[in-house]
Each structure stands twice: as structure tokens, then as C-alpha cells.
Amino acid sequence: MRHAHSVEQVRTAEAALMARLPDGTLMQRAAAGLAATCARLLPRVYGSRVLVLAGSGDNGGDALYAGARLARRGSTVHALLLAPDRAHPGGLADLLAAGGRVTADPTEFTRADLVLDGIVGIGGRGGLRPEAAPYAAMERGGPVVAVDVPSGVDPDTGEVPGAALRADVTVCFGTYKPGLLIDPGASHTGALHLVGIGLTLPPASVTSLQDEDLAALLPVPGTESDKYRRGVVGIAAGSARYPGAAVLSVAGALRGGAGAVRYVGTAAEEVVRRFPETLVTEGGPAGAGRVQAWVVGPGSGDGAEQALREALAAEVPVLVDADGLTELARLGPDALRERTAPTLLTPHTGEAARLLAGATGDAPPPAEELAAARLVTARRLAAAYRATVLLKGSTTVIADPSGEVRVNPTGTSWLATAGSGDVLSGLAGSLLAAGLPPLDAASAAAYLHGLAGRHAAEPGHPIAALDIATALPTAWRHRR
Numbered sequence: 274m275r276h277a278h279s280v281e282q283v284r285t286a287e288a289a290l291m292a293r294l295p296d297g298t299l300m301q302r303a304a305a306g307l308a309a310t311c312a313r314l315l316p317r318v319y320g321s322r323v324l325v326l327a328g329s330g331d332n333g334g335d336a337l338y339a340g341a342r343l344a345r346r347g348s349t350v351h352a353l354l355l356a357p358d359r360a361h362p363g364g365l366a367d368l369l370a371a372g373g374r375v376t377a378d379p380t381e382f383t384r385a386d387l388v389l390d391g392i393v394g395i396g397g398r399g400g401l402r403p404e405a406a407p408y409a410a411m412e413r414g415g416p417v418v419a420v421d422v423p424s425g426v427d428p429d430t431g432e433v434p435g436a437a438l439r440a441d442v443t444v445c446f447g448t449y450k451p452g453l454l455i456d457p458g459a460s461h462t463g464a465l466h467l468v469g470i471g472l473t474l475p476p477a478s479v480t481s482l483q484d485e486d487l488a489a490l491l492p493v494p495g496t497e498s499d500k501y502r503r504g505v506v507g508i509a510a511g512s513a514r515y516p517g518a519a520v521l522s523v524a525g526a527l528r529g530g531a532g533a534v535r536y537v538g539t540a541a542e543e544v545v546r547r548f549p550e551t552l553v554t555e556g557g558p559a560g561a562g563r564v565q566a567w568v569v570g571p572g573s574g575d576g577a578e579q580a581l582r583e584a585l586a587a588e589v590p591v592l593v594d595a596d597g598l599t600e601l602a603r604l605g606p607d608a609l610r611e612r613t614a615p616t617l618l619t620p621h622t623g624e625a626a627r628l629l630a631g632a633t634g635d636a637p638p639p640a641e642e643l644a645a646a647r648l649v650t651a652r653r654l655a656a657a658y659r660a661t662v663l664l665k666g667s668t669t670v671i672a673d674p675s676g677e678v679r680v681n682p683t684g685t686s687w688l689a690t691a692g693s694g695d696v697l698s699g700l701a702g703s704l705l706a707a708g709l710p711p712l713d714a715a716s717a718a719a720y721l722h723g724l725a726g727r728h729a730a731e732p733g734h735p736i737a738a739l740d741i742a743t744a745l746p747t748a749w750r751h752r753r
């Protein structure tokens with residue numbers, strides 16, 4: 274599991290540790306890790322040219338001390354001070370003592386072999402200030418190494434309110450920060466490199482599944498298993514107008530580890546023709562046989578209202594997607610109030626906007642606004658509906674009403690194709706039926722779906738939604 278801690282959590286842990294250690298110990302640990310990473314990135318440290326962009330806080334201090342270490346190993350190190358009279362005094366003195374120099378020449382940004390971004394770290398708020406903003410747009414050949422956080426990225430949320438540096442490598446201290454894992458911030462970090470500084474941390478505010486976590490979550494049938502024990506997932510999807518959504522959702526469900534898939538709706542003929550192993554029932558969820566979890570909404574069209582009401586009345590986990598979400602937004606959070614079993618909502622940002630409007634009574638916010646603030650949006654929806662929310666997009670974020678958040682690390686932009694979400698809904702529903710709690714089911718499904726997209730698009734070409742479902746067994750088997 275990758276753990277990310279909020280700025281507040283990091284500050285508390287740092288304060289506790291600093292109280293026990295001699296002054297400056299933590300900063301030296303950070304600077305040593307930083308300089309070591311830079312040395313690995315440079316073909317040769319001796320004779321290389323390094324620029325330190327240093328802001329007014331301790332982030333600049335880390336960068337200046339790391340610059341001093343590189344200068345002692347023979348690099349020509351320049352420091353460009355964004356706030357010259359407030360630069361970290363100890364770091365600047367050490368750099369100068371090591372033979373480094375201060376420069377005011379911005380062209381050094383393009384000339385240097387390596388740039389250290391020490392403008393702001395976890396103390397940064399708002400976009401870059403005018404004196405630093407031009408560096409966000411300047412082209413470079415060699416690497417930019419961000420110190421703790423690419424400057425301009427909000428460390429807690431991944432929001433990028435203005436200009437922000439783009440790094441090739443981000444060296445973060447003590448723990449990952451949520452903003453490094455969530456777009457748009459995540460797209461600024463390059464490779465992430467964690468340097469331990471000895472912090473004792475509380476449970477993370479945000480986590481991200483890794484390969485071994487997925488392996489532990491995926492259901493594997495035992496010798497005693499039969500199809501009912503493995504779970505039956507019910508799919509209430511598709512309509513005369515959108516029969517394809519039913520086929521795609523069933524395709525995802527069949528490869529998600531449930532023992533059986535039961536389909537209810539008007540697209541039964543198409544579903545069975547494509548997947549003869551599907552159990553089909555006329556009518557809605559209420560009249561269907563035994564089901565351990567429902568998926569309701571993909572392509573349901575006008576049938577969404579009835580299907581949603583019937584599925585929500587069942588005392589089993591329910592995943593609501595697509596037209597089901599539009600209907601839920603109309604009903605508002607009250608529609609879930611009586612439920613005792615978990616509910617999982619899987620909106621894209623447009624549906625999230627409608628759901629928020631349904632909860633607040635305000636006009637739906639612009640979807641782009643929600644895409645820029647994914648963590649906050651997922652948490653708000655989870656709290657408002659008291660449901661687990663999987664917010665789809667360039668970084669899929671899954672928020673539990675308990676406040677726990679998972680960020681999905683897999684995926685490819687080729688996944689943004691019609692019907693891709695229908696496959697995801699079936700897959701996640703299948704994992705719910707197999708008994709995974711909603712946060713695990715949703716994060717395992719997003720992880721596998723992203724990997725399947727990558728496998729299907731390998732080495733990089735357009736894919737159709739059914740290709741994703743077809744690649745799920747490969748993703749399951751190989752995982753990476």
C-alpha cells in the first residue's frame with residue numbers, strides 16, 4: 274500500500290520528532306536523500322552544472338543544503354533566490370561555503386544539467402507567484418527534481434490553481450502527500466522517490482493500492498465454493514435504446530470473480546446471445562432470484578427509476594451507475610437513508626455535478642471544476658450521500674463515508690472510450706457480490722480495469738470497451 278499523509282499530519286509528526294533531535298537534523302536527512310537522487314540522475318556529478326531554485330521557506334533550505342553537497346562533489350551550483358532577503362540563512366551559507374554562487378540570471382534554468390525545485394513545499398498555497406511562474410513554462414532538456422512537492426501543486430489535494438513546475442522526479446520526505454497521487458497534481462510529479470526521515474506517522478489520510486494489495490483482495494474460490502458462495506451479481510442495465518450497456522456490464526461482471534451473473538432488463542436476448550452463461554430474469558430486481566449485490570443504471574434509460582427503487586429496497590450492496598445516478602440525483606440523498614447495506618456510486622464528473630446539485634439544491638457546478646478538485650469532490654459526495662463514491666477520471670478517487678480515501682494508480686487515457694464505465698460497473702459489482710467491502714471492491718475494480726486498459730491498448734492504440742473486458746483475465750493474472 275502506498276500511504277499519503279496530509280500536511281497537518283506531516284507537521285505534527287515532524288514537530289514530535291524535531292523535539293527529540295538536535296536542530297537541523299531532519300533537514301540534513303532530507304538534503305542527503307535529495308543530493309543522492311540528484312547524483313544518480315547526473316551522468317557525472319563532478320563538472321556538472323546545477324541550478325537551485327530556492328524560495329523563502331524550509332523547502333528552499335533543503336534544496337540549498339543539497340546544492341552544497343553537490344558543490345562539494347565538484348558540481349558548479351548556482352542558486353536563484355526567489356525571495357533574496359528571505360532565503361534560508363543556514364542553507365545559503367552552506368552553499369556559499371561549499372563554493373556555490375548566487376545568480377539572478379533566469380537563463381541558467383535552461384543551461385543547467387539539473388534543476389532543483391525548492392520554491393515551495395508543504396507550506397505552499399495558491400499557484401506560483403509571478404516571480405516564479407515563468408519557470409513553469411520554460412523548456413528544458415535535462416531533469417527537474419522537485420523537492421518534496423512540485424511547486425504550485427497543492428500538497429493536500431493535487432489541485433493546481435495556477436502555474437506549477439513540471440518535475441521529472443519528485444523526492445518526497447517522510448511520506449507521500451495526497452497531491453502527488455491525484456491529478457492534475459500527479460501529472461506534474463514525474464517519478465516519485467520517497468526518502469525516509471524517521472517520522473512516526475498516524476494512519477494515512479489517503480492510500481493507493483499496489484500490486485501485492487490487489488493480490489490479497491482478489492477473491493479466489495476454495496474447494497468448498499459453489500456459485501452461490503462465490504456470489505451472484507445482479508445486473509439491472511440496458512434498455513431497448515441502449516442494449517449494449519447491458520452486454521458490457523455483464524462482460525465486466527463475468528470476469529470479476531462472482532460465481533454467477535444474473536441479468537434483469539429488456540436486453541436479455543442480446544446478453545444471452547453474447548454470453549450464454551448469464552442467468553436472465555424478466556422484470557426488475559424485485560422479482561429476481563437470489564443475488565448478493567446489484568449493479569443498477571448503465572444504459573437503463575427510462576427504466577432507471579423503477580430498477581433503482583427495487584434494487585435499493587434489497588438488503589444487499591448496490592452499485593449505482595450512469596442513468597441510475599441521474600435518477601438518484603433527482604431523488605437526492607434521502608433515497609439512501611433507509612438502507613442498511615452499503616451503496617457504491619460510480620459517477621464521472623458530469624454525474625458528480627448532478628449528484629451534488631441533488632444534495633445541495635444548488636445548480637450543478639461545472640464538471641471541469643470538479644475534475645480539478647477530485648479529492649474534495651469525492652469526499653463531499655461520500656459525506657452527502659453516506660455512500661462509497663468512486664469518482665472516475667484521469668485519477669480515479671474512491672472515498673468512503675468514513676473519510677477513508679483510495680487513489681487508483683493504474684489506467685491509460687485510452688480508457689476514455691464509450692462503454693468503458695459499463696465494464697467497470699459490472700466488474701466492481703462482481704467483487705461486491707464476492708463479499709469485498711465497497712472501498713475494497715471499488716479500488717480493486719478500478720485497479721484491474723486500468724491494468725486491463727493498458728494491456729488492451731499495448732503498445733498504444735485505440736481500444737473499444739469490450740477489449741477492456743476481454744483483457745481483464747490477463748490483468749488479473751499478470752497484474753503489473
Ligand SMILES: NC(=O)C1=CN([C@@H]2O[C@H](COP(=O)(O)OP(=O)(O)OC[C@H]3O[C@@H](n4cnc5c(N)ncnc54)[C@H](O)[C@@H]3O)[C@@H](O)[C@H]2O)[C@@H](O)CC1
Pocket residue numbers: 287288291299300301303328329330331332333335392393394395396397398399400401402405420421422425446470
Ligand atoms: N519541517 C520539517 O521538519 C522539515 C521540513 N522539510 C522541508 O520543509 C518544507 C516545508 O517548509 P516550510 O514550512 O518552511 O514551507 P515551504 O518552504 O514549503 O513554503 C513556505 C514559504 O513559502 C511562502 N509561500 C507560500 N506559498 C507560496 C507560493 N505559492 N509561492 C511562493 N511562495 C510561497 C511562504 O510565505 C513561506 O515563506 C517541506 O516541504 C520540506 O521540503 C524537510 O526539511 C524535512 C523536515
Ligand SMILES: [K+]
Pocket residue numbers: 332390391392393394419420421422423424
Ligand atoms: K518544491
